[in-house]
Amino acid sequence: MEQRSDVRVYPFYVKATLILLGLFLFVQVLRVLADVLIPFAIAGLIAILLNPLNNRLERRLPRIIAILLSILIAIAIVGGILYFLSTQIAMFSENLPILKERFNEMVVELQIWIEAHFGLSAEKQMEMTKTADSGGQQLIRNTLGTILGTLGVIILIPIYVFLLLFYKPLILNFLYQIFLEKHSLRVAEILSQTKSAVQSYMVGLLMETAIVATLNSIALLIIGVPYAIVIGVIGGILNLVPYLGGLVAILLPVLMATITSEGFSMQLQVIVAYSIIQFIDNNILVPKIVSSKVQINALISILFVLLGGMLWGLPGMFLAIPFIAVLKIIFDRVDELKPWGSLLGDEIPTEHIGVHWQKRWDRIFRRMQKEKAKEKIEQSETDT
Numbered sequence: 001m002e003q004r005s006d007v008r009v010y011p012f013y014v015k016a017t018l019i020l021l022g023l024f025l026f027v028q029v030l031r032v033l034a035d036v037l038i039p040f041a042i043a044g045l046i047a048i049l050l051n052p053l054n055n056r057l058e059r060r061l062p063r064i065i066a067i068l069l070s071i072l073i074a075i076a077i078v079g080g081i082l083y084f085l086s087t088q089i090a091m092f093s094e095n096l097p098i099l100k101e102r103f104n105e106m107v108v109e110l111q112i113w114i115e116a117h118f119g120l121s122a123e124k125q126m127e128m129t130k131t132a133d134s135g136g137q138q139l140i141r142n143t144l145g146t147i148l149g150t151l152g153v154i155i156l157i158p159i160y161v162f163l164l165l166f167y168k169p170l171i172l173n174f175l176y177q178i179f180l181e182k183h184s185l186r187v188a189e190i191l192s193q194t195k196s197a198v199q200s201y202m203v204g205l206l207m208e209t210a211i212v213a214t215l216n217s218i219a220l221l222i223i224g225v226p227y228a229i230v231i232g233v234i235g236g237i238l239n240l241v242p243y244l245g246g247l248v249a250i251l252l253p254v255l256m257a258t259i260t261s262e263g264f265s266m267q268l269q270v271i272v273a274y275s276i277i278q279f280i281d282n283n284i285l286v287p288k289i290v291s292s293k294v295q296i297n298a299l300i301s302i303l304f305v306l307l308g309g310m311l312w313g314l315p316g317m318f319l320a321i322p323f324i325a326v327l328k329i330i331f332d333r334v335d336e337l338k339p340w341g342s343l344l345g346d347e348i349p350t351e352h353i354g355v356h357w358q359k360r361w362d363r364i365f366r367r368m369q370k371e372k373a374k375e376k377i378e379q380s381e382t383d384t
Helices: 012-032 034-056 063-094 097-116 122-166 168-177 180-221 226-236 245-249 251-260 264-291 298-332 335-344 353-383
Strands: none
Touching: 012 034, 012 063, 034 063, 034 122, 034 180, 034 298, 063 122, 063 264, 097 298, 122 168, 122 264, 168 180, 180 226, 180 251, 180 264, 226 245, 226 251, 245 251, 245 264, 251 264
């Protein structure tokens, strides 16, 4: 007697609809819970980054003390960087009135040039400026609100990091227990590869930031741009945002060169120098330092960075690459998801699978054509 299978095979359009609906609900949950998930995700990356240091300290110190010491070391490093930036910015603020006066002079010169070439009076320009200024003030208020919210979130990150490191054995046991015992080896491989990839990415990113900040500062010092060090360091930090941060970082030195110098030679030198640094970064630093374990192709990286920015803003852009790296590690080790892992990767096949099937079809088609031609010849001979 045949057994009836309870597994239903749904049509493609039903599966596609359910998948799209699931993705939509997943994205909405991420958007609604952003205030909770963003600090938790950042804390997860920091916890993975501090894990080797914490493991070394735990061999000599009690567990809680080792975790607290690891977090304090990280806070001290970040605090040192912020202190350095604050001292440089304080020096910059001393000359702010002079820079503001020079900026106002440039605005007047620009208004005269616009009136001479486009016939737009200064009064009309002022009206347009006020309209834009009202929108700018709203943007500033929104930005300040975001910054204040971010400061509140930053307080949660050390707490999350402590709890993640403290409950690490509990979390790992949970991940092993929810899968069957026969999958334990694969789960261990995925966890190990994920930890290695995230640690490699984070360490590489910090090294890349330090190198780019140093190159920026040296280049600006040679060119003679005022406050070269603080602008170079800010450019290196902005470079943390993949692909887009480097483009934004160039605006600050160009603006500073425009305010403090005559002509356009200094601006041109800044653009050339930053272009060379970006070339070195994209073709040497990123492939050798950052992407040694996170092998994601540029198309997917840019797409997810932009989507992460739309979903979670700057934190989403920063978290996009580690998120894709984790997905790729999982996809590569699940048979049903391996095609998706290949799509995310940067290995380009010399010949796509469709070429094989196309060649096979061409051979079959030519054979059919020959058989039809042969039949026609035999039929014509028979008729004669």
